[in-house]
Amino acid sequence: MPTLENIVTPALIVDGDMVEANLMAMSTALPGDRLRPHVKAHKCTQLAKRQASHGHIRFCCATVREVVGMAAAGLGTDLLLANETLDASRLAPLEACVTVAVDSLETIEAAARAGGAVEAVLVDVNVGLPRCGCKPEDAGRLADAARSKGLGVRGVMGYEGHVVGLEDRQQRIDQTSQAMEILQRAHADVGGNVISAGGTGTYDINTWATEIQAGSYALMDTAYGKLNLPFRQALWVWSTVISVSDEYAVLDCGLKSLGMDHGNPQIEDGQVWFCSDEHTTFSTQAKVEVGDRMRVTPAHIDPTVAYHEALHVVQNGEIADTWPIDLRGW
Amino acid sequence: MPTLENIVTPALIVDGDMVEANLMAMSTALPGDRLRPHVKAHKCTQLAKRQASHGHIRFCCATVREVVGMAAAGLGTDLLLANETLDASRLAPLEACVTVAVDSLETIEAAARAGGAVEAVLVDVNVGLPRCGCKPEDAGRLADAARSKGLGVRGVMGYEGHVVGLEDRQQRIDQTSQAMEILQRAHADVGGNVISAGGTGTYDINTWATEIQAGSYALMDTAYGKLNLPFRQALWVWSTVISVSDEYAVLDCGLKSLGMDHGNPQIEDGQVWFCSDEHTTFSTQAKVEVGDRMRVTPAHIDPTVAYHEALHVVQNGEIADTWPIDLRGW
Numbered sequence: 315m316p317t318l319e320n321i322v323t324p325a326l327i328v329d330g331d332m333v334e335a336n337l338m339a340m341s342t343a344l345p346g347d348r349l350r351p352h353v354k355a356h357k358c359t360q361l362a363k364r365q366a367s368h369g370h371i372r373f374c375c376a377t378v379r380e381v382v383g384m385a386a387a388g389l390g391t392d393l394l395l396a397n398e399t400l401d402a403s404r405l406a407p408l409e410a411c412v413t414v415a416v417d418s419l420e421t422i423e424a425a426a427r428a429g430g431a432v433e434a435v436l437v438d439v440n441v442g443l444p445r446c447g448c449k450p451e452d453a454g455r456l457a458d459a460a461r462s463k464g465l466g467v468r469g470v471m472g473y474e475g476h477v478v479g480l481e482d483r484q485q486r487i488d489q490t491s492q493a494m495e496i497l498q499r500a501h502a503d504v505g506g507n508v509i510s511a512g513g514t515g516t517y518d519i520n521t522w523a524t525e526i527q528a529g530s531y532a533l534m535d536t537a538y539g540k541l542n543l544p545f546r547q548a549l550w551v552w553s554t555v556i557s558v559s560d561e562y563a564v565l566d567c568g569l570k571s572l573g574m575d576h577g578n579p580q581i582e583d584g585q586v587w588f589c590s591d592e593h594t595t596f597s598t599q600a601k602v603e604v605g606d607r608m609r610v611t612p613a614h615i616d617p618t619v620a621y622h623e624a625l626h627v628v629q630n631g632e633i634a635d636t637w638p639i640d641l642r643g644w
Numbered sequence: 645m646p647t648l649e650n651i652v653t654p655a656l657i658v659d660g661d662m663v664e665a666n667l668m669a670m671s672t673a674l675p676g677d678r679l680r681p682h683v684k685a686h687k688c689t690q691l692a693k694r695q696a697s698h699g700h701i702r703f704c705c706a707t708v709r710e711v712v713g714m715a716a717a718g719l720g721t722d723l724l725l726a727n728e729t730l731d732a733s734r735l736a737p738l739e740a741c742v743t744v745a746v747d748s749l750e751t752i753e754a755a756a757r758a759g760g761a762v763e764a765v766l767v768d769v770n771v772g773l774p775r776c777g778c779k780p781e782d783a784g785r786l787a788d789a790a791r792s793k794g795l796g797v798r799g800v801m802g803y804e805g806h807v808v809g810l811e812d813r814q815q816r817i818d819q820t821s822q823a824m825e826i827l828q829r830a831h832a833d834v835g836g837n838v839i840s841a842g843g844t845g846t847y848d849i850n851t852w853a854t855e856i857q858a859g860s861y862a863l864m865d866t867a868y869g870k871l872n873l874p875f876r877q878a879l880w881v882w883s884t885v886i887s888v889s890d891e892y893a894v895l896d897c898g899l900k901s902l903g904m905d906h907g908n909p910q911i912e913d914g915q916v917w918f919c920s921d922e923h924t925t926f927s928t929q930a931k932v933e934v935g936d937r938m939r940v941t942p943a944h945i946d947p948t949v950a951y952h953e954a955l956h957v958v959q960n961g962e963i964a965d966t967w968p969i970d971l972r973g974w
Binding site: 377440 | 652728779887894904917919951973
């Protein structure tokens with residue numbers, strides 16, 4: 315087992331106790347089927363097994379490969395591909411029970427052609443984010459089309475992705491309410507008993523959904539860290555100081571180990587200047603020496619994790635376990 | 645062999661003829677040892693072999709794993725780890741000839757401890773970019789320290805990374821001149837016959853360096869595309885339209901398949917609105933249907949390639965070869 319002193323950096327480390335605390339906080343707030351954890355945030359079946367041990371056994375995936383990997387790991391009780399795909403045939407042979415999101419006749423036909431494990435759909439409804447999802451008024455027609463193709467229709471899905479990151483809680487409440495009003499209207503036309511929606515930023519606000527699709531809560535990042543949620547930062551990029559100058563120092567993590575769409579990462583007691591492919595230049599008042607190792611907090615967890623091969627689980631200051639990030643790719 | 649119609653998307657595709665044209669243009673401008681191609685841009689030994697076939701057999705790497713992978717692929721004639729590392733011992737067992745960049749006593753000691761394949765160093769000098777590199781006035785002292793530890797000193801390295809992306813050519817000329825004046829001063833104190841510097845944006849401007857460390861020229865991206873260089877875009881993210889609405893459509897590539905630090909990717913005849921983890925929302929005047937496949941041009945190639953497992957080489961409209969991106973990780 316590698317140690318924090320000798321492990322090759324950059325490496326993803328997670329605080330095992332904080333992950334458990336986050337999973338516990340979520341399972342207390344949203345027990346059992348009230349949460350459908352989204353694996354896209356961590357892409358790690360070992361972590362998904364920890365989520366299952368807290369009673370969350372039905373999962374969301376964003377890619378076909380995530381569904382395939384979850385099924386292979388024995389986590390296929392009820393998998394939702396919460397995304398549109400024309401490639402549903404890759405899901406058919408799985409030892410799993412798979413539901414796919416659809417928002418068009420083309421995606422319905424792809425699901426119907428797949429057969430096998432793909433037994434049902436959720437009609438994906440646009441609730442305000444300009445991305446996937448049909449117009450609310452088209453949802454009933456699409457549900458009928460799915461049924462006519464022999465697919466089960468479990469209900470609707472509508473992700474308020476334009477709301478989950480708003481820092482003002484009252485704004486999140488107001489805008490979630492508006493989004494879910496749209497989704498409920500569509501649900502009345504669609505039928506079924508599932509209303510799937512929500513994310514880490516609205517997990518306790520979205521009481522309209524029958525199940526919440528949160529994922530980031532398990533590991534967190536600086537973006538969600540601003541929202542005063544009961545989940546704590548549990549993942550960092552572990553990095554080595556490789557160069558020290560008078561005014562700044564340089565770490566060996568950079569654009570290829572950090573998702574950058576939400577901006578620069580953060581470090582304790584210091585200021586990040588900029589990131590290059592394999593470097594982060596920063597300044598600090600603290601004394602820094604070449605060879606020191608530091609935790610770097612990513613701004614956005616999902617595209618950060620997707621660069622790495624493993625999560626190293628730290629407990630009592632030591633690497634206690636290594637979990638492969640086995641759901642990468644498509 | 646997969647086809648462009650059935651390959652799982654998102655996928656990286658490269659135009660085989662354009663890559664060859666780019667390699668040819670570079671080998672005409674900087675034949676043989678005048679160029680030391682940087683593999684960090686493509687992380688692909690198959691592409692490195694194409695570069696070697698154009699006479700560029702000495703390579704730059706940014707990570708220990710890149711050096712290890714290049715040596716394993718039989719490309720270890722003269723590998724420069726153009727980056728500081730405390731982990732040089734992983735290089736010692738290689739069947740290769742390895743030079744490492746050093747800018748401190750700690751990195752010199754790490755190189756000296758390694759032994760084996762690690763025979764020599766370049767003293768890395770800061771020429772204006774606040775990243776690695778010693779002060780010019782410290783370079784001679786570090787060279788002496790390296791020699792006293794039994795290491796060969798081949799010369800100096802100094803990357804004008806603050807200059808290579810400037811859109812105004814005259815600015816690139818002026819600032820490269822200033823940076824190389826610093827590097828030449830350090831070289832006088834260091835000795836050796838190598839002055840290693842430069843990048844794709846200064847490949848024909850930097851006439852002070854004995855070898856140029858360009859990498860992006862082989863595949864290009866939108867950032868370097870603004871510089872009127874004789875290298876053409878040769879890599880795209882191949883992506884599928886999975887949802888179409890009245891005002892926009894959605895592709896199945898996003899933050900996990902595109903390096904985002906240089907901003908949004910581009911599409912032909914359209915406007916990218918924003919990227920999410922697995923989606924790109926865009927608008928276009930062209931007719932778009934669910935299932936259409938499109939080329940997406942990344943803003944920054946290096947962190948884009950690092951998300952993918954393979955480069956699919958397209959020739960005459962068909963996938964003619966698939967090259968593993970086998971130098972990922974650290």
